[in-house]
Amino acid sequence: MQAIEQKILSRIYGRGRGWAFTKTDFIAGFGETNIHQALSTLARSGRIRRVCHGVYDYPRYSDLLGQNLSPDIDQVAEALARKFNWRIQPSGEAALNMLGLSTQVPGRWVYLSDGPSREYPVGEDSPQVLAFRKAPLKDVGFKFRESGLLVQALKALGKERVDATVVDTLRRWLPTRLHHAVLNDTRTVSGWILQIIKQVCEEVGE
Template sequence: MQSINNKLLYRIYGHGRGWVFFPNEFVGSFNRRQIDNALSDLAEEGKIRRICRGMYDYPKYSELLGKTLSPDFDQVAQAFARKFNWRIQPGGDAALNLLGLSTQVPGKYVYLSDGPNRSYAIGAYKLEFKKTALKDIGFKYRESGIIVQALKTLGKERITPEILEKIRNEIVLKMCPKILKDTKTVTGWVYECIKEICREGENGQDRDNIGG
């Protein structure tokens, strides 16, 4: 019979490296004391990592650098959203980073949220959630919101064909019809950019890319 530690580890590994989680992810299967004890044991054994109080991840490891990488900021944000049942949307630098439009590592990542204003220190950076009107985070698809926030952050004057091509390369083409429908109510110039980004995928063609 599998121990609770092994059962939890199996489920954690199933999400892949980089996954960030709280103990409440497992309350449907085990009681809280069992979970806390098992996660504490696994962290001490180095199989998972404690990021901050009550938060853990299954860290990514770089063979090239020969070291464990810092926690994934987007995975951290999604873990908070699951815990508090928030709807969130990457804003500003977070959106640019996720689309590969910025190689800088900012000291603060901001997410728009339908929850309260909150700020958390995670390692060397700060993760901030800003309470925002639902219309700004009300997209059905995550890709829609990331693209809209990235375009707005750059601004109309800074948009180039090269930037649109970079964004196009980051999305799965079969998502394009859904994104186009999802973003119809956004600012005119933003929607024109999205139409250009999605021009190759309006018929739902597929291709190999990062999102595929």
Template sequence: MTQTIAAKALSRIYGKGRGWAFSQADFADLAGATTINSVFRRLVEEGTIRRVQTGLYDYPRYSDLLQQSLGPDILQVASALARKFRWQIQPDGASALNLMGLSTQVPAQYVFHSDGPTREYEINQTKLRFRRVATRETKFKHPESAVIVHGLKSLGPQHIDAKTIARIRDWLPDSQRSQVLKDTKTVTQWVRAAIREICKESVHG
């Protein structure tokens, strides 16, 4: 029974791809917490997954160039915590730009607005802060949508050029472009126009 659950859990992890962060809450449909945590412990011992924080893990990204695992993906970690605690989160503008590689400054912390309590985590020597904010912002289904929208808003329409569009397009995986297009139908017109440009390679017809 446990072997079957372990196989299903591993299939889910592989299916999400490298960089995905998760907690027991993401596997609650497979088994109880004790069984899932036992599976996680074995996968950590085998080096398949990595413990990021207490109760939080990731499937590490790997650099062929550096021949080593990379640090945790902050957006994935933030999203995993949001799912675990059932928070709605949105990155602030500066954090969105850093996540997409559009800022030259090395961030001291990443800040996400949240409808949950204000909390702070230390992730691989980087601070991840959730700040409770009463917001009426559109809630997006996909975290990448929120990052792009808040990043574009932080830049402003006068700073959206072909280079910026290309950088964001490179950051956003091909497989997620159609999802982001659907997810951002109601955003401000100029933001929506920029997102169409970012995603245009995956739009047909």
């Protein structure tokens, strides 16, 4: 049993601090009962942390604060999406936060999903709420994650609040290599949003 724990721990460490996971992430290599026991043992020893029902993480650590940081909500959402085979997309304030358009950390992180609507409290000290909201496939069906983040952030901002500073922030965030792919991926979104995405993907000096 100890050998299985070490193999699982090696995989976790290999993904780096902040990674969140469920037993589903190890099911291909180990028996379900063994995985459950190994994760429970590792959590009790403090090498991993249970962050919500069925989800663990390898905590990020702050040398400055001398303690573990709060769970990475996006990692937790992705872990649940893998477990249930959902397609998900950060919505509203979550998308704005990830793209650097908002410095407010939402207490409630909403993700669109092609699965059922569910909510999970994440973390022990002042837990945040991770909410999945069932949405039409067109809202979660982008090929590239970056496409969905752009669309949801712009929707949350609204046309009137998009200015040159916002466009510049998004341009710095989106890698140049993805410009063509994102433009192609978002060609069916509503008019003004597509126009902003076109501006974001324009090369400076073109």
